[in-house]
Amino acid sequence: MRDRSTPIETNAARRSVESLSIRYGSVLLRYFTRRGISAPDAQDLVQEVFARLLQKDDLDHVQSADRYLFVTAANLARDYFRYQKVRVAHPVTGFADELHRMDDFDPERILGGRQELDILIAALNEMPERMRNIFILARLENLSRLEIAQRLGVSKRTVEAQITLATACLAERRRRVT
Known part of the structure; x- marks a missing residue:
């Protein structure tokens, strides 16, 4: 060969x-x-x-x-x-436009986003542990109210109340800072 x-x-x-x-x-x-x-x-x-x-x-x-x-x-x-x-x-509508938009990476916008994230983290750290955990499970993990209640051993009504309070705390903290 x-x-x-x-x-x-x-x-x-x-x-x-x-x-x-x-x-x-x-x-x-x-x-x-x-x-x-x-x-x-x-x-x-x-x-x-x-x-x-x-x-x-x-x-x-x-x-x-x-x-x-x-x-x-x-x-x-x-x-x-x-x-x-x-x-x-099958056109890829808007994909190239979104990919090439550079104004989304404006340094001022990035800084503002980081500052808002810092405010959010500080507000979450100030919350009571149960409220913070319920809020994170609901908003970041996308668990249902019933799943959260079962996982934490509390009522669904308690979960709803804690989410409402957590949302109000975050809005208040943001309002105070801005």
Whole structure:
């Protein structure tokens, strides 16, 4: 069994693909653009055709290079249009806008958020332990009133009253600070 990754074979394959690229690159570019693919996407697809050719283990078994190139190009064009169809049918609305919004990371806003968090933590630490635990289970752990009552061995009415008191304490603390 011969080693397929010898430098001589790799260089020869690369040279062969380079010569095919020079010969067929512009032809493939026209092939894609005539099918309605934008020039930048067409250039990417042309590169992909030759990248796939380079990945081929043994180029000697390719009987007709131009046929192989155009079958690959046709498959890539089909995949491209399938992808575009899915993108149109299922757009990612607003995701890119939200991802690129930098005003959300304004230093003043971050500082304000940290200060509010400090106020919240200080207010929680000032509460009686049972009130704090009930509030955390309800608001942060999203447990139902009944689950909290069962877990802590108190009535559902007590849980509701403690949540109301905790909310009032937090609002009062925030009002005093701001």
